[in-house]
Amino acid sequence: MEAPYDDRLLHQRVVGGDESALGEVYDRLSSLIFGLSLRVTRDRVIAEDITQEVFLVFWERPLAYDPDRGTLRAWLATIAHRRAVDHVRAEERRRVSALGPRLFEREPVRLEDGVLAADEAERVRQAVTSLPDGLREAVELAYFGGRTYRQVGEELGVPEGTAKSRIRLALRRLADALAEEEV
Amino acid sequence: MDPVERLYMDALMEEPAVPAHSLRPQLLAGARARRRPAAPTAEWARPYAGRVAAMDALLAAAGDEDWSRVVVEGWTLQELVAHLAAKDGLLAASVGAPVLGPPLGALDSLTRTGDVQAYERARSPEQTRRDWRAQADALCRHLAGLPGTAPATLDGLEVPVRDHVLGRCLETWVHADDAARAAGVRLPDPVPEHVRPTADLCARLLPWTMLLSGLDGTGRTLRLTLTGAGGGEWLVPLGVEDTAPGEPDAHLTADVRAFCFLLGGRGDPADFPAEVAGDRALAADVLRTAPALSGP
Numbered sequence: 001m002e003a004p005y006d007d008r009l010l011h012q013r014v015v016g017g018d019e020s021a022l023g024e025v026y027d028r029l030s031s032l033i034f035g036l037s038l039r040v041t042r043d044r045v046i047a048e049d050i051t052q053e054v055f056l057v058f059w060e061r062p063l064a065y066d067p068d069r070g071t072l073r074a075w076l077a078t079i080a081h082r083r084a085v086d087h088v089r090a091e092e093r094r095r096v097s098a099l100g101p102r103l104f105e106r107e108p109v110r111l112e113d114g115v116l117a118a119d120e121a122e123r124v125r126q127a128v129t130s131l132p133d134g135l136r137e138a139v140e141l142a143y144f145g146g147r148t149y150r151q152v153g154e155e156l157g158v159p160e161g162t163a164k165s166r167i168r169l170a171l172r173r174l175a176d177a178l179a180e181e182e183v
Numbered sequence: 184m185d186p187v188e189r190l191y192m193d194a195l196m197e198e199p200a201v202p203a204h205s206l207r208p209q210l211l212a213g214a215r216a217r218r219r220p221a222a223p224t225a226e227w228a229r230p231y232a233g234r235v236a237a238m239d240a241l242l243a244a245a246g247d248e249d250w251s252r253v254v255v256e257g258w259t260l261q262e263l264v265a266h267l268a269a270k271d272g273l274l275a276a277s278v279g280a281p282v283l284g285p286p287l288g289a290l291d292s293l294t295r296t297g298d299v300q301a302y303e304r305a306r307s308p309e310q311t312r313r314d315w316r317a318q319a320d321a322l323c324r325h326l327a328g329l330p331g332t333a334p335a336t337l338d339g340l341e342v343p344v345r346d347h348v349l350g351r352c353l354e355t356w357v358h359a360d361d362a363a364r365a366a367g368v369r370l371p372d373p374v375p376e377h378v379r380p381t382a383d384l385c386a387r388l389l390p391w392t393m394l395l396s397g398l399d400g401t402g403r404t405l406r407l408t409l410t411g412a413g414g415g416e417w418l419v420p421l422g423v424e425d426t427a428p429g430e431p432d433a434h435l436t437a438d439v440r441a442f443c444f445l446l447g448g449r450g451d452p453a454d455f456p457a458e459v460a461g462d463r464a465l466a467a468d469v470l471r472t473a474p475a476l477s478g479p
Contacts (some may be wrong), residue, residue, distance in 0.1 A: 012371045017221030017236025022214055026207055032192070035200035048202050055210055060217040062240055063368050074188050077195065121187045128190070143186040174194035 003067035010072065014062045022059050029073050030055070033080045039179040040084035050087070054080045078120065127177040135170035142167050218243065219316070222323035227331040227345045230377035231352040235319040238267075238359040241370060242312045245362075250308035255361045256479045261308045262300045263358055266479065268315040269299040270337070270354065271322055274347055277335045280325030283318045292338050292478070349384040356381070357447035372440055378413025382439050385446040386417040388476060389469055392446070394423055396472035403462075405469055406431035407442075414439035421469070433461040435469060445470070448477025 003011075013021030033054050037047035054076050058065065065075050128139055134156075141152045153163035214220075221229070221236040242264065250260050258266065270292050272282045285302040289295060303311040331345030340347075356373065363370035372378065386407055393400045400421025407417040418428035437445075437457040444450055452470045459466035 008371070009374065012374045015237045015240055015371050016233035016373060016377070017219070017239075018233070018374075019211060019214065019220045023207060023211060026210055030206065031201055032195065034202050036195045038200050039195065044202070047200075048206060051202065052206055052210055052213060056213055056217055059214045061244060063244060063363075063370065066369055067371070068369070070188070073192065077192065120191065121185075124187050124191045124194075139190065143190045146186075171190075171194045174190070178191070178194060 002069075003071050007072040008067045011062065011065060011067050014059060022055065025058065025072065026055055029076055032073060033076055036077055037080050037084045039175065040081065041087055046087055047084070050080055050083045053083060081120070123178065124174070127174050130177070131170055131173060135166050135173065138163055138166040139170040139174075219320075222320040224323035224327045225329065225331065227380070228323055228326040228348045230373060230381055231348045231355065232319075232323045233373055233377050234352050234355040234359060235316065235323070237370065237373070238355055238362070239312070239316055241359055241363055241366070241368065244368070245308070245366065247308075249362075249366050252365055254365045255358070258300075260362055260365070261303060261311050263362065264308075264311050264315045265300040265303040266296045267355060267358060268303075268311075268318045269296040271315070271318050271351060272299070274335060274337050274344075274351060275318065275322045275325065277337060277347075278322075278325060278329060278333065278344055281321045283314060283321065296479070346384055346387075349381055352377070353381050353384070353443060353447050357444060357449060360444075360449075372412070375413035378411075378439060378443070379415065381443055382409050382413060382415070383417070385443050386419050388446060389419050389473070390421050390423040390425070392472045392475040393421060393468065395475040398468055398472060400465075400468075401425060402429065403432045403465060404428045404430060405465070406434040406461075408434070408436040409439035409442055410436065411439045421465075431461065433459065433463070433466040433469070435459055435466050442473075445473045446477065448474045 010021050010025055014025070030051060034047055034051045037050040037054075038044060041047050041050070057079060058072075058076060065072065128136060131139065137156060138152055141147045141155055142149070147155065149164045149167070150160045152167070153160040156163060158166075218240070219236070221232040224232045242260075245260060252260060254260050254263050256263070256266075268284060272284055272287075273290060273292055273295055274280075276282045276287055276290070284299050287295075288298055303314065306314075326344070326348065329344060331348075332343045334341055335344035335347045337347050337350075352373075360370055373381070386409075389405065389407075390400055401424065403421040405417075405419045405421055407419055409415060409417075418431060420426075420428045435457055436459075437455070441450060441456065445452065445455055452473060455470050457466075457470060
């Protein structure tokens with residue numbers, strides 16, 4: 001799962017201290033990173049802070065990213081997700097410690113992971129398994145079977161539009177499951 | 184992309200969101216405070232400024248054990264950085280840019296390296312890093328106002344400053360790679376537009392590397408094909424006084440990065456991966472003598 005040429009070139013430029021490359025990475029990926037942070041934290045100000053921090057980490061420590069191990073967007077998303085989850089846990093801990101003994105310990109952020117971590121991948125698989133059958137089949141055909149919307153419709157014996165809306169509904173359910181599981 | 188990863192991303196992107204206001208200007212301002220970008224400089228000096236920034240990114244992540252580990256030439260990382268600063272300082276002196284570190288004494292690079300290393304050993308690695316970066320950036324800023332054709336002298340060799348700067352680029356690239364290997368870090372190559380002029384310098388050095396090895400290539404011509412990002416094709420006259428290439432006597436094809444590193448003294452010419460055609464003995468001579476100009 002190597003990164004595409006564009007990712008490599010942007011990485012090379014950032015390593016070489018080219019600020020405009022950081023701007024390009026931001027333009028391309030900030031809505032993903034912000035959206036992900038917002039979904040987990042449900043706080044726009046915190047999500048903006050996390051977004052800033054994720055891109056600053058890439059600028060300051062560009063060698064922590066290895067294009068041989070995955071895409072830049074997966075790497076940045078993984079950092080954002082961990083930071084957002086850390087934030088939510090810290091909030092939770094603050095509430096709990098106001099009430100009594102400390103129950104939660106903060107997990108360190110593991111920047112060295114270049115790709116979607118195995119536990120993250122496992123969470124996605126479990127979330128897919130818990131979808132209703134119709135949605136699960138559509139998603140499995142589209143993502144793991146590499147089918148187009150039309151082919152998914154044909155295999156499930158439903159119109160293309162129906163296949164499409166099942167996949168979209170499944171994605172929405174997955175997004176909620178992935179965001180809420182940690183909270 | 185792996186299907187799970189794609190599914191994960193698509194799920195997260197299901198409701199794309201945008202921040203209330205663009206964070207871009209704030210981000211770029213914050214970035215400057217966290218890590219200095221490549222120094223502004225003349226177009227032809229940018230490959231050098233880029234390698235300095237890359238080396239600095241590597242040094243930023245170095246821990247105590249990295250700084251004291253012997254990297255190359257029996258030098259620790261701190262001594263290696265002092266060596267780079269010493270040679271940058273000599274080039275700075277030659278073109279009238281500020282020279283940092285201990286007062287200039289002898290102008291040969293080995294003696295100056297010894298002087299700067301002795302000076303830096305009494306300082307912390309972080310200070311050495313700052314001194315080296317300040318010297319390189321001061322040189323870059325000075326080069327911004329200089330034509331690339333201005334003469335400059337380093338180690339007794341007078342050539343246009345542009346070529347000395349490309350030489351500094353190659354050396355910084357090679358030593359950054361040495362340091363990265365020692366630390367087990369992967370360092371990406373320069374962008375293709377920075378590799379290209381560096382490879383061009385290496386191609387133009389071939390008549391000199393042969394001559395310094397006691398071989399006179401006058402009247403012979405090499406067709407050189409360098410593959411990979413930043414590569415290209417060159418017709419290289421192999422005599423130092425040849426004014427134009429002739430019909431190629433031999434054809435050498437190799438990876439552009441490996442070729443630059445061969446000139447930089449890395450890799451064994453005897454088993455260097457290259458395709459040769461035509462006069463194979465000539466091609467072998469070119470490869471065998473290629474590292475002749477590489478020093479510490």
